[in-house]
Amino acid sequence: MKEFTYKDAGVDIEAGYESVDRIKKHVKRTAKEGVLSGLGGFGGMFELPTGYKQPVLVSGTDGVGTKLIIAQKMDKYDTIGIDCVAMCVNDIACQGAEPMYFLDYIACGKNDPAKIEEIVKGICDGCIEGDMALIGGETAEMPDMYAADDYDLAGFAVGVAEKASLIDGKDITAGDVIIGIPSSGVHSNGFSLVRKLLFDHKKYDVKDHFQELGDQLGNVLLTPTKIYVKAIKAALKGGKVKGIAHITGGGFYENVPRALPEGYKAVIDIKVIEKLPIFEFIQKEGNISHKEMYSTFNMGIGLMMITSPEEKDKILKSLMAIGEKPVVLGEIIKGEGGVELT
Numbered sequence: 001m002k003e004f005t006y007k008d009a010g011v012d013i014e015a016g017y018e019s020v021d022r023i024k025k026h027v028k029r030t031a032k033e034g035v036l037s038g039l040g041g042f043g044g045m046f047e048l049p050t051g052y053k054q055p056v057l058v059s060g061t062d063g064v065g066t067k068l069i070i071a072q073k074m075d076k077y078d079t080i081g082i083d084c085v086a087m088c089v090n091d092i093a094c095q096g097a098e099p100m101y102f103l104d105y106i107a108c109g110k111n112d113p114a115k116i117e118e119i120v121k122g123i124c125d126g127c128i129e130g131d132m133a134l135i136g137g138e139t140a141e142m143p144d145m146y147a148a149d150d151y152d153l154a155g156f157a158v159g160v161a162e163k164a165s166l167i168d169g170k171d172i173t174a175g176d177v178i179i180g181i182p183s184s185g186v187h188s189n190g191f192s193l194v195r196k197l198l199f200d201h202k203k204y205d206v207k208d209h210f211q212e213l214g215d216q217l218g219n220v221l222l223t224p225t226k227i228y229v230k231a232i233k234a235a236l237k238g239g240k241v242k243g244i245a246h247i248t249g250g251g252f253y254e255n256v257p258r259a260l261p262e263g264y265k266a267v268i269d270i271k272v273i274e275k276l277p278i279f280e281f282i283q284k285e286g287n288i289s290h291k292e293m294y295s296t297f298n299m300g301i302g303l304m305m306i307t308s309p310e311e312k313d314k315i316l317k318s319l320m321a322i323g324e325k326p327v328v329l330g331e332i333i334k335g336e337g338g339v340e341l342t
Contacts, residue, residue: 010143015111022117026124029135042110044136046101054163057099063154066191074218077115081122083188086225088157089130093232094244096167097159098216102127102139105154129227129228169243169259176332177312181231183302185278186222189323190296197286212277220278228303231324238318239311247298257338267340268330276300324341
């Protein structure tokens with residue numbers, strides 16, 4: 001009788017070993033002070049930095065969503081890891097946290113070591129951009145849960161902040177100024193709408209080239225989510241930031257109110273936003289209303305900071321010094337309703 005093995009069940013342990021060997025060189029690039037463990041331990045270890053009177057750990061977890069399907073159609077996997085890191089680290093940086101480390105989770109139907117390496121390389125690129133160490137992760141091969149080419153990707157980021165310096169929006173008041181920092185593209189939200197509209201309804205292919213986009217549709221959609229850690233650090237060095245909103249799923253209408261105290265609303269002049277061609281393309285192709293677009297996408301602004309009028313110019317100067325192109329979007333007023341677009 002033939003011996004039945006784990007490989008017969010669809011799980012290739014040798015492929016798992018190869019994946020680990022392939023990613024070691026990439027993980028090594030993310031090493032920073034505080035890392036106490038190497039790849040392969042049961043738990044990743046990171047030493048809490050010294051110098052904090054009341055250190056607060058700030059954590060965030062997220063995934064890349066159905067943007068992964070675009071990567072699959074393009075057979076391109078070297079940037080989605082950046083997306084995964086960005087979706088986690090941008091959130092914790094909004095609270096004023098100094099990023100420390102990252103963990104990733106990859107689930108797949110069949111372990112393809114070359115594909116896993118490309119994904120993890122992107123994760124490491126994102127960790128370097130976000131000033132984090134990749135100290136652990138998991139690649140789970142689950143043939144009965146996923147088709148052979150299917151996979152999912154999620155991550156978990158941890159940072160530290162001084163309790164007295166946490167950015168929680170409680171000091172925001174009427175007259176404060178909203179500063180926007182441009183996005184790199186669609187980032188990692190709204191892709192269910194994008195896919196249904198452009199590929200299911202309009203029947204476009206990811207390899208279709210559009211003059212107004214300047215590239216293949218799939219390449220434009222796969223533009224990595226921007227990581228805002230350096231921008232936030234620069235702004236905090238320049239002046240006092242009262243609140244920060246990461247514009248992700250739910251667009252302006254859901255995310256801006258998360259940074260505001262009760263009884264205040266944001267008035268935003270959308271005419272000052274340089275709308276990226278991809279958003280104009282999506283809106284035109286789907287005849288989508290402005291309300292729906294700003295409820296779904298970042299529309300060219302991936303991060304908003306709220307500060308006093310007195311601090312505005314100092315923060316703008318600090319952001320421009322690192323190459324950012326910030327724009328004054330509007331102000332905070334008393335009122336309910338969260339966001340008013342003008």
